[in-house]
Amino acid sequence: MAANRAASVKTVAPPATDPSARTSAPKAVTRTRMRRVSSRRSSFFDGVFSAARSFFEAASRSLRLEKATDPGPSGMNGEIERLRERSRWMYANDPNYRNACRKIADNVVGYGIKPIIKDPILRDLFAKWEKEADARGRQNFFGLMYTAGHTLPRDGEFLVRFRERKPGDMESGIDFQLQCMEADHLPLDYTKQSPDGGRWIVSGVERDAIDRVIRYWLYDYHPKDWRGTGQAKDAFTPKPVSAEQVLHVYMPERFGDSRGYPWASSALNIVESLRTYDEAELERRRKTWKAPPNAYQSGAIR
Secondary structure, three states: OHHHHHHHOOOOOOOOOOHHHOOOOOHHHHHHHHHHHHHHHHHHHHHHOHHHHOOOHHHOOOHHHOOOOOOOOOOOHHHHHHHHHHHHHHHHHOHHHHHHHHHHHHHHOOOOOOOOOOOHHHHHHHHHHHHHOEOOOOOOHHHHHHHHHHHHHHHOEEEEEEEEOOOOOOOOOOOEEEEEEEHHHOOOOOOEEOOOOOOEEEOOEEEOOOOOEEEEEEOOOOOOOOOOOOOOHHHHOOEEEEHHHEEEEEOOOOOOOOOOOOOOHHHHHHHHHHHHHHHHHHHHHHHHOOOOOOHHHHOOOO
8 A cells, every 4th residue: 555655656856957948047147247237337326426526516527517617807808799799689589588678677767766855946956957867868867767777687787977068058057967878888808008007908997006997998989880981980999088977887796897798698598599499389380280170161260
């Protein structure tokens, strides 16, 4: 009986250890592959997070940041002309950009920053003078303020020159007017030693030994209005004007800087990209749009 049971029990042989029949790598091979993956992963993260080696990410040596330069306070004045051209073009052609500049004038100036004058005689004099404050005779005092309010962010700066008038020229009896000028009257490329001595003129602004502005070198006319017209050469030779007779309005960004630049300079490329994208998207939709069935019969499209 026991012999029959033993005979009925079959002995199963272990499977063949043919290397080609393996479905998994040996432990030694698996460890080697893990080392390779770990090495690749380490080199990958070293490249991606190389900035983590410096405390400030902006201080890293990333290729994207290698283009950064560090000029002096007036070292970038040569680029302001191009920035101003682009800003004015964007103001004329992009409604959002134009509205942003106008909003600054709306919020800062509005209907005009009116002084509080308690003396009735002075109040009446100001009311008469503000109507003829413009040296060109086109705007009143508050109109000049509003125009200056959207010129400042668009161009980054503007000038106001005090103009004395002959007695009897003004109906108000105040022989004084304001001549508002765009920054083009102050040449950016006029950098040289002052003819009077050792002082220097930087972008049309002359300073004394203690770095105070003493004179502005101004054109008599707007250089872009008279370009190529054969106007007398003397008209486009900058002439010195005492700093006491000029207001140079701009937002100082650095100690010692001499000129202002458009407030949206850091966003001009982004604004242009968004503008291009919007135009491309509208064109794509125009080409792919199809009128719904019976749109013409129903009167939805005429």
